[in-house]
Amino acid sequence: MIGRLQGFIIEKQAPELLIDVHGVGYEVQAPLSTFAVLGKLGDPVTLYTHLAIREDAHQLYGFSDKSQRSLFRTLIKVSGVGPKLGLAILSGMDVSAFARCVHQEDISGLTKLPGVGKKTAERLIVEMRDRLIEWQAPAPLWAAVEQNEQAGKNQLLQEAEGALVALGYKPQDASKMLMKxxxxxxxxxxxxxQALRNTLGGA
Structure with missing residues (x-):
């Protein structure tokens, strides 16, 4: 198995690359997200690769980092998703954005990708949800921010509810007042x- 190539860019015309590694030219297919960070012809390059072996060909796929390759390898295990569609997905969406779409069951976001219809998007969500957990991709920043914000909001609600209960309101009434x-x-x-103003104003 060829897991990494380190050499120089000889040719590049999306989705194909030709990489010179000590005089040997390796033909590699890569997503547009990898092309976006490549240098010009003759520049050094390091690619993390996946070798797909078929009866009629051995094809190398290259990625700028391990997270892209990991997602690609996970994608091609999904029923109906081959290497071509895997490259298209990685060309249209970065790893964090794809994980977010899956976890949020964002079908409309996934169907914006080339080659992904509604049925394929639904299949990706169902089959990738657990596989993304097994893959253990690092939680994106947006998730950590949302989690921290919600934790802070819950603490404020608890403090406010305790104060209203101390003033004589029933817990369920205090909760309803605060949620508004x-x-x-x-x-x-x-x-x-604000909760007291609303309540007294409506009395």
């Missing part, structure tokens, strides 16, 4: 003040 104002307030004090 939570999205527009940035502190527990603001939540309490």
């Amino acid at each position: 104002v939570a999205d527009t307030c940035t502190s527990a004090e603001d939540m309490i003040r």
Whole structure:
């Protein structure tokens, strides 16, 4: 198995590359996301590769980093997704964006990719969800930010609810009052003040 190539770019015309490695020219197919970070002809290059062996040909696929190659290898295990569609997916969407679409079940986002229709998008979501977990890709920044923001919001809600209960409101009533104002307030004090204003104003 050829896992990596390190050499010089002889030819490049998407999706095909010709890489000179110590005098041997390797024909490689790569996604546009890899082409985007390549240098000019004659420049050094390092590609992480996947070798696909068929009866009629041995084809090398090259990627600028290991995460792209890992996703490609996972994609081609999905029913109906071959190397050609795998390259198309990686050409139209980076690894983090694809993982986000799968986890959020974003069919419309996936169908924007060339060659991906609704049925294929649904199959990708169903089959890739667990495989992405096994792949253990690092959580994208957006997920960490959303998680931290939600944790902070929950803490503020708990503080505000405790204060309203101390004022004599039932827990379920306090919760309902706060949910109406939570999205527009940035502190527990603001939540309490706005919740009381709404309630007293409506009395």
